[in-house]
Amino acid sequence: MDDHPMNRVVGLETEYGALVHEAEVSAEAWPSRVKNHIFREAHLGALDLHYRDYEEPPGNGGFLLNGGRLYLDMGHIEYASPECVRLRDAVTYDLAGDALLLQALRELGAADRVSFIKNNIDHYTGATFGCHENYLMHRGTQFAPVVLGTLLSFLATRQLYTGAGRVGQAHPLAFDFEPPMNTAPVTYQISQRADHIVNDIYQWVQFNRAIINARDEPLADYRKFRRLHLLIGDSNMSPFATALKLGTTACVLTLLEEAKFPRGLILDDAVVATRELSHRPDGPWTVRLETGRSIGALEVQRRFLDAAGNYLQGRDAETDWLLESWSFVLDALENNPQALLGGVDWLTKRWLLQMFIEAEDLTWDDPWLLSLDLEYHNIDPVRGLFFQVKGGKRIADWNASVRSNSASYCPPANSRAAGRAQAVAHFRNSGLPYVINWDSIATGPQEILLMSDPFRGYTAEVRDFLDGLTIARDLTT
Numbered sequence: 001m002d003d004h005p006m007n008r009v010v011g012l013e014t015e016y017g018a019l020v021h022e023a024e025v026s027a028e029a030w031p032s033r034v035k036n037h038i039f040r041e042a043h044l045g046a047l048d049l050h051y052r053d054y055e056e057p058p059g060n061g062g063f064l065l066n067g068g069r070l071y072l073d074m075g076h077i078e079y080a081s082p083e084c085v086r087l088r089d090a091v092t093y094d095l096a097g098d099a100l101l102l103q104a105l106r107e108l109g110a111a112d113r114v115s116f117i118k119n120n121i122d123h124y125t126g127a128t129f130g131c132h133e134n135y136l137m138h139r140g141t142q143f144a145p146v147v148l149g150t151l152l153s154f155l156a157t158r159q160l161y162t163g164a165g166r167v168g169q170a171h172p173l174a175f176d177f178e179p180p181m182n183t184a185p186v187t188y189q190i191s192q193r194a195d196h197i198v199n200d201i202y203q204w205v206q207f208n209r210a211i212i213n214a215r216d217e218p219l220a221d222y223r224k225f226r227r228l229h230l231l232i233g234d235s236n237m238s239p240f241a242t243a244l245k246l247g248t249t250a251c252v253l254t255l256l257e258e259a260k261f262p263r264g265l266i267l268d269d270a271v272v273a274t275r276e277l278s279h280r281p282d283g284p285w286t287v288r289l290e291t292g293r294s295i296g297a298l299e300v301q302r303r304f305l306d307a308a309g310n311y312l313q314g315r316d317a318e319t320d321w322l323l324e325s326w327s328f329v330l331d332a333l334e335n336n337p338q339a340l341l342g343g344v345d346w347l348t349k350r351w352l353l354q355m356f357i358e359a360e361d362l363t364w365d366d367p368w369l370l371s372l373d374l375e376y377h378n379i380d381p382v383r384g385l386f387f388q389v390k391g392g393k394r395i396a397d398w399n400a401s402v403r404s405n406s407a408s409y410c411p412p413a414n415s416r417a418a419g420r421a422q423a424v425a426h427f428r429n430s431g432l433p434y435v436i437n438w439d440s441i442a443t444g445p446q447e448i449l450l451m452s453d454p455f456r457g458y459t460a461e462v463r464d465f466l467d468g469l470t471i472a473r474d475l476t477t
Helices: 029-041 087-107 145-157 239-257 270-278 297-312 317-335 345-360 368-376 393-401 417-427 459-476
Strands: 010-020 045-047 061-064 069-073 076-080 114-117 131-138 199-202 210-213 225-230 286-288 294-296 435-437 440-442 448-450
Touching (some): 010 087, 029 045, 045 417, 061 417, 076 087, 087 317, 131 239, 145 297, 199 270, 286 297, 294 297, 297 317, 417 459
Antiparallel strands (some): 010 114, 131 225, 286 294
16 A cells, blocks of 8 residues: 555646747647657657557657657647656656646747647637546446446535636537526636536547546556546646645545445536536535535535545555645635635636736726736746745645656656656667557567556566567577
C-alpha cells in the first residue's frame, strides 16, 4: 500500500487553446509548430512512425521522455500525463505539460506573441476543450445503478471546489437536450464544462459529452483492470484544485470498490444538477434527490468525506493530507471563501474579475471580461492572471511544492511510465523502426514487449529487450 497511496493509477489528458497576439500570424499553425519543435528540435520524445487511427497519421504526435504523450487533436495540442500512483506526482506531471509548451514557445522566440490557454471554452467560437481524467479500477467492480447514481452525485457536486469558473453561458446542440429557458442570463458560473455536458453516461465523446465516458479501454490487462474515463472536469490552473479533483475522486472510487459508499444520495437528474449548481455561484447550492427531497451540495460532499475519513484515515500521509484539505475546503466554502483564493479557481477568477469591474467601472456583460477570463488560464506566469494571486500559506506552499523542472523529461519511477520512457530515449534517435504504446513497445511483429501491469516499472525488462535488439542487429550486420 505504501508504494501506491491512491491504490490506483491516475492520469490527466489536457487540451490547450492557442492565442496569437498578432493578427498576421495564424493561430492554427502554432500547435503543429510547437509539437514539431518538442520532438524534432528539443528531442524530448519519439514521434509515432505509424498511423494510430485515421485522424492520427505518422508524425502527428508521440510519447515523451517523461512517459507521457503529446499530440495534435482536432487542430489543438493535447498532453496526456504519464501513469502516476502518487497524488503529488499526478499534479506534478499535469503541470509538466504546461512547462513543455511554455519552454517550446520560449525556444521558438514566440512567447511574447503566442499563448497557450489551459481552459475549456473558446468564448469566440463556442468550442469546448476537454480535461479528461483517467482512473484505473479493479475489473471486478460492479457499476450497479445505485452505485453509478451515487458516483454521479459526487461528480456533480465536486465542482464547488474543482470548477474553473467562466463568464457567461453556452447552449450546446445535442441529440436529446433542450436548454432550459432562463429567466435571467448567467453572467458568471462555477464550471466551464457544465453547459456542455448533456448526458450522464455515453460512449462517443465528440458528439454527446457525458459525465462518464463508457468505453472500456483499460490500456492494461483487461482481466484485472478497467479504466474510468471522466469528461466532466475543468482544467485547473491551481495545482491545489487539481490535487482535490484527483484525490477526492480517487478516495471515492476506493469507497466504491470496497462497498463503503454512503447511501441515499442519488440525484433526480445529475446533468440538470450539474448545470443548475454551476449557474448559481452565489447559491443556494442545493440539489434534488430522486426521492424528491432537496439537500445541500456541500452536505453531499460531507457525506462522502465522512465515509472516506472513517474508512481511509491513517492509510498513508497523502491520504491524510487529502482528507484534511477536503474538510478545510468544504468549511471555507461555507464560512470563509476568501481563504480559498489561489486554491479554488472559480472563486479566484471571480475575485480578480470583480476587482477589475470595480476599478474600471464595468458591468458583468462587458466583452472585456471575456478576454480576461481567457488570460486567467494563460500558462505563462508573466501573462497569466492566475499567477498574480498568492493564496494563504497552506495553498501557496502546495502550489509551489509540486512544480518540478525535471518532470518534463524524467518519468515517475514507480509506474509503467519508467520503462516506456527508457524506450522513448532509446528509439528517438536510433533510426530503428518502432511502435510505442501505453501497454507495449515493439520493433517488428516478432520483437514486442507487453507491459500490461501499470504498477510495474518494467525498467529491467525494457533494458533486456533493447539489449536484445542491439545484439540481434550486431549479428545481422
